[in-house]
Amino acid sequence: MAKDKKQPRPRAETPKGFRDYFGAEVTERSEMLRQIAGVYHRYGFEALESSAVETVEALGKFLPDVDRPNEGVFAWQEADEEGKGDWMALRYDLTAPLARVYAQHRNDLPTPYRRYAMGPVWRNEKPGPGRFRQFYQCDADTVGAATVAADAEICAMLSDTLEVVGIPRGDYVVRVNNRKVLNGVLEVMGLTGEDQRAAVLRTIDKFDKVGEAGVRELLGKGRLDASGAYIDGVGLASEQAEPVLAFLTSKGADNGATLANLRAAIGTSEIGAKGVEELAEIADLLAAQGYGPDRIVIDPSVVRGLGYYTGPVFEAELTFEILDEKGRPRQFGSVAGGGRYDDLVKRFTGQEVPATGVSIGVDRLLAALRAKGRIGQEAAAGPVVVTVMDRDRMADYQAMVAELRAAGIRAEVYLGNPKNFGNQLKYADKRNSPVAVIEGGAEKEAGVVQIKDLILGAEIAKNATLEEWKDRPSQYEVPRDQLVAKVREILEGQG
Amino acid sequence: MAKDKKQPRPRAETPKGFRDYFGAEVTERSEMLRQIAGVYHRYGFEALESSAVETVEALGKFLPDVDRPNEGVFAWQEADEEGKGDWMALRYDLTAPLARVYAQHRNDLPTPYRRYAMGPVWRNEKPGPGRFRQFYQCDADTVGAATVAADAEICAMLSDTLEVVGIPRGDYVVRVNNRKVLNGVLEVMGLTGEDQRAAVLRTIDKFDKVGEAGVRELLGKGRLDASGAYIDGVGLASEQAEPVLAFLTSKGADNGATLANLRAAIGTSEIGAKGVEELAEIADLLAAQGYGPDRIVIDPSVVRGLGYYTGPVFEAELTFEILDEKGRPRQFGSVAGGGRYDDLVKRFTGQEVPATGVSIGVDRLLAALRAKGRIGQEAAAGPVVVTVMDRDRMADYQAMVAELRAAGIRAEVYLGNPKNFGNQLKYADKRNSPVAVIEGGAEKEAGVVQIKDLILGAEIAKNATLEEWKDRPSQYEVPRDQLVAKVREILEGQG
Numbered sequence: 001m002a003k004d005k006k007q008p009r010p011r012a013e014t015p016k017g018f019r020d021y022f023g024a025e026v027t028e029r030s031e032m033l034r035q036i037a038g039v040y041h042r043y044g045f046e047a048l049e050s051s052a053v054e055t056v057e058a059l060g061k062f063l064p065d066v067d068r069p070n071e072g073v074f075a076w077q078e079a080d081e082e083g084k085g086d087w088m089a090l091r092y093d094l095t096a097p098l099a100r101v102y103a104q105h106r107n108d109l110p111t112p113y114r115r116y117a118m119g120p121v122w123r124n125e126k127p128g129p130g131r132f133r134q135f136y137q138c139d140a141d142t143v144g145a146a147t148v149a150a151d152a153e154i155c156a157m158l159s160d161t162l163e164v165v166g167i168p169r170g171d172y173v174v175r176v177n178n179r180k181v182l183n184g185v186l187e188v189m190g191l192t193g194e195d196q197r198a199a200v201l202r203t204i205d206k207f208d209k210v211g212e213a214g215v216r217e218l219l220g221k222g223r224l225d226a227s228g229a230y231i232d233g234v235g236l237a238s239e240q241a242e243p244v245l246a247f248l249t250s251k252g253a254d255n256g257a258t259l260a261n262l263r264a265a266i267g268t269s270e271i272g273a274k275g276v277e278e279l280a281e282i283a284d285l286l287a288a289q290g291y292g293p294d295r296i297v298i299d300p301s302v303v304r305g306l307g308y309y310t311g312p313v314f315e316a317e318l319t320f321e322i323l324d325e326k327g328r329p330r331q332f333g334s335v336a337g338g339g340r341y342d343d344l345v346k347r348f349t350g351q352e353v354p355a356t357g358v359s360i361g362v363d364r365l366l367a368a369l370r371a372k373g374r375i376g377q378e379a380a381a382g383p384v385v386v387t388v389m390d391r392d393r394m395a396d397y398q399a400m401v402a403e404l405r406a407a408g409i410r411a412e413v414y415l416g417n418p419k420n421f422g423n424q425l426k427y428a429d430k431r432n433s434p435v436a437v438i439e440g441g442a443e444k445e446a447g448v449v450q451i452k453d454l455i456l457g458a459e460i461a462k463n464a465t466l467e468e469w470k471d472r473p474s475q476y477e478v479p480r481d482q483l484v485a486k487v488r489e490i491l492e493g494q495g
Numbered sequence: 496m497a498k499d500k501k502q503p504r505p506r507a508e509t510p511k512g513f514r515d516y517f518g519a520e521v522t523e524r525s526e527m528l529r530q531i532a533g534v535y536h537r538y539g540f541e542a543l544e545s546s547a548v549e550t551v552e553a554l555g556k557f558l559p560d561v562d563r564p565n566e567g568v569f570a571w572q573e574a575d576e577e578g579k580g581d582w583m584a585l586r587y588d589l590t591a592p593l594a595r596v597y598a599q600h601r602n603d604l605p606t607p608y609r610r611y612a613m614g615p616v617w618r619n620e621k622p623g624p625g626r627f628r629q630f631y632q633c634d635a636d637t638v639g640a641a642t643v644a645a646d647a648e649i650c651a652m653l654s655d656t657l658e659v660v661g662i663p664r665g666d667y668v669v670r671v672n673n674r675k676v677l678n679g680v681l682e683v684m685g686l687t688g689e690d691q692r693a694a695v696l697r698t699i700d701k702f703d704k705v706g707e708a709g710v711r712e713l714l715g716k717g718r719l720d721a722s723g724a725y726i727d728g729v730g731l732a733s734e735q736a737e738p739v740l741a742f743l744t745s746k747g748a749d750n751g752a753t754l755a756n757l758r759a760a761i762g763t764s765e766i767g768a769k770g771v772e773e774l775a776e777i778a779d780l781l782a783a784q785g786y787g788p789d790r791i792v793i794d795p796s797v798v799r800g801l802g803y804y805t806g807p808v809f810e811a812e813l814t815f816e817i818l819d820e821k822g823r824p825r826q827f828g829s830v831a832g833g834g835r836y837d838d839l840v841k842r843f844t845g846q847e848v849p850a851t852g853v854s855i856g857v858d859r860l861l862a863a864l865r866a867k868g869r870i871g872q873e874a875a876a877g878p879v880v881v882t883v884m885d886r887d888r889m890a891d892y893q894a895m896v897a898e899l900r901a902a903g904i905r906a907e908v909y910l911g912n913p914k915n916f917g918n919q920l921k922y923a924d925k926r927n928s929p930v931a932v933i934e935g936g937a938e939k940e941a942g943v944v945q946i947k948d949l950i951l952g953a954e955i956a957k958n959a960t961l962e963e964w965k966d967r968p969s970q971y972e973v974p975r976d977q978l979v980a981k982v983r984e985i986l987e988g989q990g
Contacts, residue, residue: 010552012598012843015583018546020596026542027532034529037522042900044878044907044926047521051513051629052547052585052615053569057505074548074583076571088510088569090547101515103507110925112910120547134546145910149889153908156897288890289897348507383539394644395783402651402784405537412539413648415607415640430605431539 017127018134028366028375032165033118039161040116040140048115050097056087058100060347074124090122094139102143103348112145141357148278151312151340151356152285158316158336158358159295166374171320175299177313178279179306181262184272185247189240199234201307207248216245250300255283258298309339322371332368336360382432384411384487388418389440400483407484434494435487451476451486455494512622513629523870524861527660528613534656535611535635543610545592551582553595555842569619585617589634597638598843607640636852643773646807646835646851647780653811653831653853654790661869666815670794672808673774674801676757679767680742684735694729696802702743711740745795750778753793804834817866827863831855877927879906879982883913884935902979929989930982946971946981950989
């Protein structure tokens with residue numbers, strides 16, 4: 001069909017690992033981001049939008065090698081006069097840009113600086129099922145506040161946010177742990193060598209997967225994993241491993257019991273005591289604002305991020321069950337996480353600046369709400385479709401939709417080829433239209449319009465006898481000047 | 496200060512041509528996008544969000560050369576096994592991705608497909624003052640509708656959108672032209688050679704800048720430009736150039752007069768007659784919906800995009816004056832443009848698919864509203880700041896902000912070092928706080944709080960005598976349980 005045979009046609013494909021979002025997928029996310037921004041704003045956080053592009057130098061983690069710094073990020077080299085400009089990259093999260101922004105603008109920003117940011121980030125990783133190379137993050141951070149009151153505030157805000165977007169109390173819990181307590185535990189164990197500490201941290205990270213017994217084996221001689229491979233252990237003696245296991249399993253019946261268990265686990269370690277003290281303070285501050293352990297709870301089994309953060313660590317989990325792809329019930333799991341990291345801007349300025357924050361996985365949260373049927377209804381409602389019976393009277397049809405829109409009703413004229421009326425109704429069906437409007441020559445002459453309730457019509461078509469169907473109880477003839485009123489009545493009836 | 500002297504600190508800088516957006520800059524734009532999406536939705540348009548990254552092959556305009564396809568776009572080569580994967584690029588507009596999406600998903604999408612898209616696009620161009628390499632676009636397009644009713648709808652929607660975001664009727668006008676009329680004019684002139692047609696199109700493009708006399712010179716022998724350089728002309732004889740000038744200046748007292756002038760300009764050209772007919776039909780359709788020439792008008796002097804579009808062309812201009820950087824009044828000018836382009840997806844499928852659409856320059860529109868003082872007040876309001884007089888009673892202060900927030904009032908506790916109370920008030924000032932709350936030991940004992948009206952306080956500080964100042968009429972002592980009520984009363988008084 002193409003005239004020019006020499007140039008092959010380009011493929012119409014999203015790049016590998018990327019996807020398109022349509023209709024309600026987009027509007028539901030926007031609405032959720034708007035709700036979250038509302039909570040963040042009420043807590044005094046200010047919006048920040050940095051650009052998608054940063055210099056690789058500022059991003060930091062991924063410095064250019066000999067050739068091309070594509071370890072995990074999408075990067076390219078700017079062309080300057082000699083064709084050798086700065087390396088640039090797409091941001092891989094919203095925290096690295098915050099560090100750059102704070103270091104750059106710190107003299108103009110208030111201290112502490114509470115900011116929120118929401119938008120896509122990019123990862124140059126192998127895509128997998130449900131794992132994309134562009135996805136949304138939604139972060140709130142407080143920079144420049146050393147007090148754990150800032151951490152407590154983030155936890156309270158996270159709890160409020162989950163409820164505002166539609167997760168009822170009882171269906172979620174925010175768990176709080178503290179890296180300092182773990183440091184105390186490592187001290188008590190006599191682990192001061194960097195290598196061994198790192199090995200223990202890596203092992204703890206597997207607690208979610210392998211459980212208490214698995215961690216015990218991995219801290220000791222090693223473990224046969226599910227695939228049959230033998231994983232070498234850290235090589236600790238059984239008694240030496242005990243404090244770590246005591247730490248991980250120290251959650252008690254209430255925060256008081258948990259804190260007592262932790263105090264036992266950290267022995268005489270000063271840093272450990274400081275960590276427990278912080279947890280106690282966070283629990284007190286939250287209790288004073290009415291956030292009890294039904295919403296926010298101290299839980300040392302939270303290990304995600306313990307390697308990265310330097311103080312309190314938080315994670316929000318949805319506690320209700322959904323069915324997995326094989327139809328088995330499982331807990332929905334984590335939708336947000338964060339913690340304190342006190343060397344945010346040190347790379348740039350040499351000064352330590354305390355910071356704490358949280359990142360909400362918006363797409364996971366949307367998936368949870370969809371799985372529970374809590375969103376998706378309203379956003380999917382299509383427009384009222386005014387059909388075209390006489391293409392010379394397009395102005396009449398346009399006037400109808402203008403009236404409907406002026407009344408706040410979503411409406412459109414069919415703008416395809418109107419010759420085949422069946423195609424128009426098929427179109428209305430594809431658009432999830434609730435109502436179709438018909439005005440042929442006879443109706444025009446009589447000053448009336450036909451209004452078809454497409455939702456009711458579809459139900460009747462499914463269940464009705466032929467007689468009922470012939471009665472067409474889902475179609476109404478009304479005077480032209482009652483168009484808007486009748487459409488509204490039908491829409492309200494559809495709920 | 497840095498321990499490791501070998502590695503220099505990274506520079507904390509936005510990449511050249513990029514910028515950060517803070518606070519109200521972000522929220523005002525979000526709010527505008529939300530309002531625009533509301534209008535688009537009411538017109539039956541569906542949201543689409545494609546990824547920022549496309550293959551260079553799909554983007555089309557910028558195919559990879561020998562080395563690096565960085566003409567105008569940010570592009571990089573994916574690493575595959577041999578280090579030679581596909582070329583990828585950041586999208587430079589929202590139309591090229593629409594073409595790819597429609598070609599890819601056309602069997603699942605309704606026809607016609609009305610979609611809107613909003614988000615950043617990237618241009619690898621030399622940045623200039625006020626010109627950035629990442630900026631927002633906000634598009635609506637109808638794909639698969641050949642009728643000019645689709646063009647009329649876009650114009651009506653554009654008009655509605657401007658009013659919804661805060662441009663009152665009378666402060667804007669949507670001008671409509673048609674490339675087919677110009678084609679008719681070129682036919683009448685006997686210009687059929689591609690080179691000469693292209694030269695005339697380029698000349699017409701300068702009409703905005705050089706005016707009627709300038710275009711006349713440039714179509715003829717040439718013209719001395721402002722810098723003193725002589726610009727060669729197209730070389731047409733004076734009579735031959737006449738139809739173009741008649742076309743450009745054919746706007747009459749009303750649409751009827753304009754159409755009559757255009758009919759004269761296109762003589763016997765069939766394509767020209769078709770173009771005039773389309774303009775007449777658009778004007779009729781719009782009039783039937785109440786969009787008169789005070790909002791949407793046929794204006795052949797609109798030349799932007801005539802080279803690109805294939806049918807109707809639209810442009811929205813703000814007609815009020817603002818002061819330029821030198822304090823001189825000038826018209827604000829264009830904030831949106833669009834038109835019909837009937838070969839959108841042909842590259843991919845070989846089939847012609849008619850399409851028409853509009854792109855709103857959101858950042859320009861925001862600048863216009865700011866220049867007129869129509870936005871910027873509410874969004875800039877800072878939070879109520881609860882100060883910390885006694886750091887051991889943080890829980891008391893946190894409880895106060897929790898109460899205020901529960902009442903819908905933006906509030907925060909001061910989380911910096913509380914030792915110096917002056918710093919806390921300076922912080923409140925930097926945050927544009929309307930109210931500060933103070934509860935020292937004495938107040939706590941008496942069961943009261945001090946509430947400071949910072950807006951009134953600032954005014955008194957400016958204008959008051961010492962006596963008035965001493966009376967501190969901007970500070971109130973109320974019982975603790977009247978905290979929320981009093982703060983609300985003050986905020987309402989300020990509002």
